[in-house]
Amino acid sequence: MHLFSPLTFLLGVLALISYKVLSSIREKRRQSAEAARRGCGPCPILPKQDLLGITQFRESIRATRAERGPKYVVEKMDAMGKNIHTVQVRVLDYDLNVTRDPENARACFSSQSNDFDIGVHRTQSWKPLLGVGIFTSQGEAWKHSRALVRPQFTTQQISDLDLAERHTRDLTNKIVAGADGWTETMQLQPLFYNFALDTVTEFLYGYSVHAQNPNARAALPTVRGMDEPNLLELGVNFDQGKRWIEERGAFYKWYWLISSKDFDHRCREIHKLVDWFVQCRLQGGDKQKDPELADGKKKFILLNELAKETQNPLELRNESLSLLFAGRDTAGALLGWVFYFLARNERVFNKLRTLVLEQFGSSPTSEITFAQLKACTYITHVINEVFRVAAVIPLNERVAVRDTTLPRGGGPDGSQPIFIPKGRQVLIATYAMQHRADIWGDDVEDFVPERWEGRKVGFEFIPFGAGPRSCLGQQFSHTETSYVIVRFCQRFDRIENMEEPGPIRLCHAIENRSGSGVQVRLHEAAR
Incomplete structure (x- = not known):
């Protein structure tokens, strides 16, 4: 005798469906009652093309893969009305809100930050690569991570420009002009990512991987019990690993459906490198502390500072890896976009x-100070x-930790x-917010640096996030970018610009880089 007949199974399924429907x-x-009690109005709902919003979901994935994801968000909101800046969206079996309203961004990041946190699904999507650290932890665990990392980003540490000078020199040495003063057509974007990787690995670990100039790479120190990591594919491993976690994040609560042996391989290789540096520090003890530069100054190494607070190797890996991840990708993308737009805007x-030239002189070997860059x-x-135009981080997210409002x-x-129930995800569309003509003017799509003269900005411009979770490395990124700009000029x-005419390509995989790269030729100034 069968314990469960087909009829019993069918009745069970119907009972489960009925329970879900009634619960919903x-x-x-x-x-609805809570929204009325709080004086909330109904939020516009993005029209669905099917019962579960599957078509909408597929459209957004296709737009991202076609390198126009941030524009897709603008188009969908504009189609509902130019004055509609917050919408509710049904995706599969859950609802979320998307906003390009600065006041709602302020609430999520600052004024009501106790009501919002990063979502558990983001944490789970990112954890295989980044572990539990400052970008993936919540609540008290996040406060602990922040307390570990924040003291390392003082003005004194980020204003030491020797690091930027060395790696900028390696960068510009890759650019060779011919007899007529012009370079060949070249792709600058990989050079900028190599620069960012070289800079941030030395800042974090005291050892540059020299992706720009492997011949300058020093021999890796010996670490007992570990095989030497592969430095040659570090950038590729980051790029591919990042694309996997971006795709997992897009599936939100269904992130676990997106997995692969390739993703596992990328994570293992990156962890192997960071674990190497961590064990080098832990095994080296006092020998690894506070090395001196040629001029007798102490060399700042962030891992050494973290190791004064914790000796937990997993914690050291996760916290430093989060900073490596952000420092390489954000700075590399920013530099690429700077020269992408400069090549298209001669004025x-x-x-x-x-x-x-007026403020720093014409010699590419002249001394540059932090005060000069700031001025x-x-x-x-x-x-x-x-x-503003490219939005290196075009989308951010928060999840309500309790019933609240925007x-x-x-x-x-x-x-x-509007009422935001506990567990509701809110996407803060920074690219869309920075392309609102009612905020930035009718020339919102044009690249016009002069619009910033005398302008005081609020939450309509938050390229590094805002509030307690704002990016700690923003001044570091700004400083090294400014330094490279000066040396190039x-x-x-x-x-x-040597790229064929065409629409801007927004290659969005957590950070947004130029999908077509930075194809230019440069003319060397006469000496």
């Missing part, structure tokens, strides 16, 4: 170069405009608060 109805009624490049406001305006988006004119007097 009860929850919707509860949410801006000429004005920038004139100011650089050159037009460099800051150029960088800000790059962040201050705007509800009612007929969007001026009422000193050495080259012209830059020409």
